[in-house]
Amino acid sequence: METMAEITKKSIEHLAKLARLEFTDAETDKFVVDLGNILNYFKELEAVDTSGVAPMTGGTSARNVFREDSPLVETFADQKEIIAGFPEEERGYNKIPPVF
């Protein structure tokens, strides 16, 4: 593989940040070991000759499935129920804390 990775405590902390997660020290230590082992297992893929192979980018070869650009209202019959699921709501809006 072009770039084999070394998984360190620092890289787990960086990935956690990207994924909006927070780990305890114990979790971080466990993930360093787990990801290291898993990535080590992936090394077997280096042996596969994939030159000239087009990637399979999904589960189907269907392309460009279009529909009319209008709302499909059948599913969301009751907006109230969706709003009721929000943790905080004000006048029918999903209320969120400040971004900064």
Next chain:
Amino acid sequence: MTNCHCDLPAGRQGQAPRNDGYTFMDFAHLTIKKFHAGLLAGEFRALDVIQQFFRYIDERDVEIGAYLTLLRDEAGRQAEEVDIAIAKGEKIGMLAGVPFAIKDNMLIAGGRTTAGSKILENYTATYDATVIKKLRRAGAVFLGKTNQDEFAMGSSTENSAYQKTRNPADVTRVPGGSSGGSAASVAAHMALGALGSDTGGSIRQPAAFCGVVGLKPTYGAVSRNGLIAMASSLDQIGPFAKTVEDAATIFSVIAGRDDYDATSVDHAYGDELLNPDLAKIKNLTVGIPSEYFVDGLEPEVRKGVEIAIEKIKSLGLKVKPISLPHSKYALSCYYIIMPAEVSSNLARFDGIRFSPVEGVTRDGSNLLEIYKKSKSKGFGAEAKRRIVLGTFVLSSGYYDAYYAKAQKVRALIKKDFDEAFKEVDVMLTPTTPTRAFKFGEKTADPLAMYLSDVLTIPANLAGLPALSLPVINETNKHKPTELPVGFQLIGKHFHEADILGLGQFYERL
């Protein structure tokens, strides 16, 4: 249920209805086909059967732990509607009144839907999944929602945030996963049919472990609208049943294109899905891929599959060795592509959109802090592990080495199948390397757990239909509690009729 062994607040509603002179033993032998015949002959009412199923669940599920939520009131109403229709002389379908269990990652409007995760502990579905709509239209009765590994990530149902599910064939062992609750509910006679989802084996592996039938349909055959997504290029919904014939019936009802799932396809499945023609099935050639008979294959599994192959030969089918050389890379390929999709799909669970996460205070927090607190408290260890792994393989500098490479290997795995299917019509393999394992046996080592899906993953990567069915031998025919062995039939794209047809003739032997 007298003593709920989980800490769910809103799960089980009301009390079991009154007994009407039946006992559960009158119904334990039922299949969907027998139930339908009994209903039409007036031997019982749908409501009688549903009430007995709830009584039995109240007793049996204390030990098994298949259900997370029971839907007593709604189920009773659904059954009554079926009885009224029959009394009026209306024509009813094969699934009318049939007691079903539904994996808890599928939405039933107005019902709690957790996907086995704490992050959705308080989430109430606002609409019916397309498969639920279709079953509802067919008159099916939903008894409840079943336990699963969190967001369908696992092979033992031990990753559920709520409870253990025990294998009905041996309660010291796992039922498999991730659809362990659905498999166990059918195996323990607590439902006549069930729905599960299968991303890398999550229907077939628990079906094999519990000794029931499980079908993963062709990618695109069944709409995923209303299924909480795990890995969108791999996920499929499919049935569990006691017989292949019942599984075919359920599949015929839930299949079809849907406006709400752009990957779904309208394929015209003919009458042979439900009424297979033995003369045609006999003409199929069965391929045995050598790569599936791996070193770690448990001797009992190998022996069971050999028995199944002999039985298939006795039906008159030709059996032929084949090779799928890239299969050995399927596990690595899958554990790059799947987490990548997981890291994207699970990003929506952030404590803002669906329901608050217990113990996360919002006061004085900014948006980022709420995300972090909700995700870190709401997701379990396996979900976090896969989000981190998926974030890694997609991250700058590593994308080509991992994600792009895996997509190319996936193309090669599919090509192997395409080539082999020029020579054979169906493939026969073991479903799992081992029979059901013990609790805790693989929880410490994620790789050991992942390996239990090594024989089911290739069909997902290639988008092929695959069926797991129990090996029938002279011993377990009379001793159904023996630890089950499953074998797998893999078919060509949209050729469910081949594997279901062969399975139906096999089970009649």
